[in-house]
Amino acid sequence: MIDPFDDIEDVTDDGDELDNQSEKFEHYRFVADKGQGLMRIDKFLSVRIEGISRTRIQDAADANCILVNEIPVKSNYKVKPCDIISIVMDRPRREIEIIPEDIPLDVVYEDSDLMVINKPAGLVVHPGHGNYTGTMVNAIAFRLKDSPEYDAKDPRLGLVHRIDKDTSGLLVVAKNASAKAHLSAQFFNKTTKRQYLAVVWGQIESDSGRIEGNIGRSVKNRLQMTVFDGDQGKPAVTNYKVLERLGYVTLVQCELETGRTHQIRVHMKHIGHTLFNDERYGGDHILKGTTFTKYKQFVQNCFQVCPRQALHARMLGFVHPRTGEKMIFETPMPDDMEQLLDKWRKYTSNRES
Template sequence: MTGEQELEETTPSDGSEELYERMNLKVDKGQEPMRIDKFLVQRIENASRNKIQKGLENGMVLVNNKQVQPNYKIRPLDEIVVYSDKEVHGEEIIPEEMPLNIRYEDEEIMIINKPPGLVVHPASGNYSGTLINGVAWYLQQKNHAINENNLPRFGLVHRIDKNTSGLMVLAKTERAVRSMAKQFFDHTVKRQYMALVWGDLAEEEGTIVAHVGRHQRFRKLFDAYPEGEHGKEAITHYKVLERFGYTTLVQCVLETGRTHQIRVHMQHIGHPLFNDDTYGGDKIVKGTVFSKYRQFVDNCFAVCPRHALHAKTIGFVHPGTGKEMLFESELPADMQQLIEKWRGYITHRPV
C-alpha cells in the first residue's frame, strides 16, 4: 500500500523507507464512527476488504502514527496513512516543476542536496511531488526532445528518506548506474551524517555492530538484532562532536547502508535521534521534570519538526573519469537553529 525500497546491491540507504506512502487521509469533522477496513474499501480503488484487513494486520496502515486493527473505528480528524511496498516504474514518472538544489552535474551524475520533508521516489498510487518528479522535469527542460514517452533512464543508486536532509547522487547513464551500484555494494562510498541524539554518550567515539531488519511485529519499523539471527549486517561508526548535557551532536559514518540504519543503531544503544517519531525520540528521553525544561524541548521540536539527521558528505570515484570526488553540504536551517538552542540552553543552565 507505500515508502522506500532498499536493494543493497543497487540502492543502499539510511533512513530510507521500504514502504511507500500511497495515501494520506484526514477524516472529516462530521464523519460517523466506522470500521477502518470498511472506510478504506470505499476510498482505495480496486482494493478488497480482505486485502485491506491484511494490510492493517501487517502494519501497512497507521492511524495517528500508530498501528490499528481492522475493527478500529475511525474518529473525526483521525490522520490515516496507507503504505505500499510497490515502487512506481520509470514509465509512470510524471515530470513536475520544483526547485532543485543541484550541487554538481555532468554527463554521468548529478549531486542533489535534498531538503527535509521531500519524498525521494514516487510510489504506487502516489505519483507526484517527489524529488524524482522534479529531476524528470529538469532533464526535460534541458532537452526539449524529451517528453513523457522518452524520459532518460536516470538511476537512484542510494536513498535518504523524506525527513532526512542532505546529499544524494543520481546516475544519468547506464555506465554510471553500474559503477555507483558496485561502489555502494563494495562499501567504498564515503558517507558522513550529522545527527543530534538524546543523552550524553559515554565514549567519545565508537562502532555499533548489529544486524538491521524489518521489525517482526510492526512492518513499518526496523529493529537491531545484535546476534545476527535476523536482518542484514550493519556497521555504524560514530564520533561525538559536541555535548549539550541531555543531547549530543554526533558524526556518523556508514560502513553499510541498511534501511533506517543510523536511526535504529542509535536507538539500539539507548540514544535515539532527537524528534524521531518512529524510534522514540519525539518525547523527553533525558532531562529534568521541570516545566521550563519541558517547554524548552517542545520549542526545540517545533524548530526542527523531524528527526535531526543530515547527510553531510558523500565521496566516490567518478564513473567516467576515475577521479576521487567528495561533496559536502551545510546543515539545513532547522538543524542549525536546533543546535544553537541547545548551545544556549547548556550555557545558561543553572549549575
C-alpha cells in the same frame, strides 16, 4: 503484465544499499461495496487481480503487505462493506508514471553523467503510497526532460541511493545507464564515503565508537526497523564520533559502512541514544533532562525549531564513473539543525553559569 508481488520476499528485510525509504508504495487499492458480503480477503483479491494466485496473496499478507483501512491483515481476514484495501510494497510499482514537475533542486554538482543534489528535509525522494507527485524524482524528471539519454521510467537511470523524507543532505543521481551501474557497484561494495550529522538524546560516554548489529524489520512494529541478535536481519555497521556535548543531547558524526533502512536511527537507539525528535523511534518525547516545567517548554520549543529527526547527510564521496576521479562533496548543516544546536548551547551555558 508485471506481477506486483515479485519482490515480496524482500519486504521484511530490505538491505539493497538504499539509505532510506521508510514509506510504503501502493500497488493496488480497492474499496469494498456497501453491499459486500463477508469474504476472505485472499479470495476477494484473487478475483480482482489478474494472474495472481491465492498462495501469492497469502504470502503478501504474511509479509504485512495487505492493508485494510491502513492496518495490516492476514489472509483469513473477512472483507466488510466499505473496507479500503491496499497492497503495498517497499519499492515503487514499475508502472507509476513519473510526471516532470518544476520543483527547485539544490544541485551542488552536475556533468553529463551524474548530479549531486542537496535534498531538503520534508521532500519525498520517490513517488509512492500517498506521495504520487511533488517528489525529488518528479523534480529530476523536469530538470532532465530535454536530455536525450534520460528516461525517468528507465530503472537503469536515476537514483543510486535514497535518504528518508525527513532527513536532509546529499544524494547522487545517475544520468545514464553506465553511470548507474558503476555507482551502484560502489554502494554495493561499500567503497563510497557517507558521513552524517545527528543530534541524539543523552550524553554518549565514549568519544567515538563502532556499532555493529544486524538490522531488519521489527516483528512488533512493521513501520520500524530494529537490531537483531544472531543471523536475523542483514549486517550493518555505523562508526560514530562525538563532536559536541550539550547537556542532555549530543552532536555526533556518523559514517556508514553499510546502507540499511533507517540505519543511523536504529543503531543510535540501540545504544540508548535515540535521534532528537525522531517520531518513529520515540525521539519526539523528552528522553533526558529534568521534570521542571520550564525545561519541558524549552524542549517543546526545540521540537518546533527542528520539526523532524535531527539527521543530515553532510558528506558523500565516490569515484567518478567515467573519469575515475575521487570526488568528495560536503554541504553545510541546514538552518533548522543549526538553530536547534544554538538553543541547546544557550541552555547549557545558562545552566553552567
